Amino acid sequence: DIQMTQSPSSLSASVGDRVTITCQASQDISNYLNWYQQKPGKAPKLLIYDASNLETGVPSRFSGSGSGTDFTFTISSLQPEDIATYYCQQYDNLPRLTFGGGTKVEIK
Amino acid sequence: EVQLVESGGGLVQPGGSLRLSCSASGFTFSSYAMHWVRQAPGKGLEYVSAISSNGGSTYYADSVKGRFTISRDNSKNTLYLQMSSLRAEDTAVYYCVKDRGVGIQLWTFDYWGQGTLVTVSS
Numbered sequence: 001d002i003q004m005t006q007s008p009s010s011l012s013a014s015v016g017d018r019v020t021i022t023c024q025a026s027q028d029i030s031n032y033l034n035w036y037q038q039k040p041g042k043a044p045k046l047l048i049y050d051a052s053n054l055e056t057g058v059p060s061r062f063s064g065s066g067s068g069t070d071f072t073f074t075i076s077s078l079q080p081e082d083i084a085t086y087y088c089q090q091y092d093n094l095p096r097l098t099f100g101g102g103t104k105v106e107i108k
Numbered sequence: 109e110v111q112l113v114e115s116g117g118g119l120v121q122p123g124g125s126l127r128l129s130c131s132a133s134g135f136t137f138s139s140y141a142m143h144w145v146r147q148a149p150g151k152g153l154e155y156v157s158a159i160s161s162n163g164g165s166t167y168y169a170d171s172v173k174g175r176f177t178i179s180r181d182n183s184k185n186t187l188y189l190q191m192s193s194l195r196a197e198d199t200a201v202y203y204c205v206k207d208r209g210v211g212i213q214l215w216t217f218d219y220w221g222q223g224t225l226v227t228v229s230s
Contacts, residue, residue: 032215034216034217036153036217038153043203043220043221043222043223044145044153044203044217044220045220046208046216046217046218049208049214049216050216055218087152087153089153089217091214091215091216094167094215095155095158095167095168095169095215096155096169096170097155097215098155099152099153099154099155100152101152102152102153
């Protein structure tokens with residue numbers, strides 16, 4: 001299986017800060033990578049698909065980039081409502097798709 | 109508005125069986141592949157199973173292969189997950205998930221249900 005290594009596992013930042021999360025695949029997955037947001041007690045929500053495409057209705061402060069094995073997810077200006085755990089997901093190796101371990105984002 | 113409502117979760121003994129259902133509305137159910145994803149308490153997301161839009165193709169994670177069966181009834185807009193030989197490590201919230209692709213399976217999950225908790229314990 002393709003391993004997805006997400007880092008950091010948690011972070012604390014101030015409102016307005018730029019936040020960056022990375023996801024590294026154990027092998028080349030092209031751009032077959034998605035990012036999800038999961039708020040406490042809620043189901044995950046799709047934010048970014050195909051590494052860099054913003055899902056409809058998602059605020060533009062969220063963005064994604066990368067291809068191959070290294071990917072980045074960015075919140076350009078952290079807002080209080082962005083408190084959540086973020087997951088990357090690869091879908092190159094089907095049906096053995098896998099999620100990263102998650103990054104918990106908190107407000108400092 | 110897309111809605112996915114899971115049901116059927118509960119407490120079951122190791123070795124037991126359970127069938128989860130997911131009632132879908134707000135979209136043309138028969139045009140989309142569907143999936144199950146689970147999350148153990150306090151843990152991350154784990155992919156479980158997928159079924160194509162017409163039910164002709166199914167996929168399973170190695171951890172559930174041979175024990176779980178995914179199916180769908182497009183006339184009832186309902187997705188199912190039959191779980192048998194349940195183990196303690198199957199304890200999780202099970203999410204019913206819609207594929208983003210219409211007429212094509214994209215393995216990208218754009219709508220999730222609220223989840224149903226399955227607890228395997230004696």
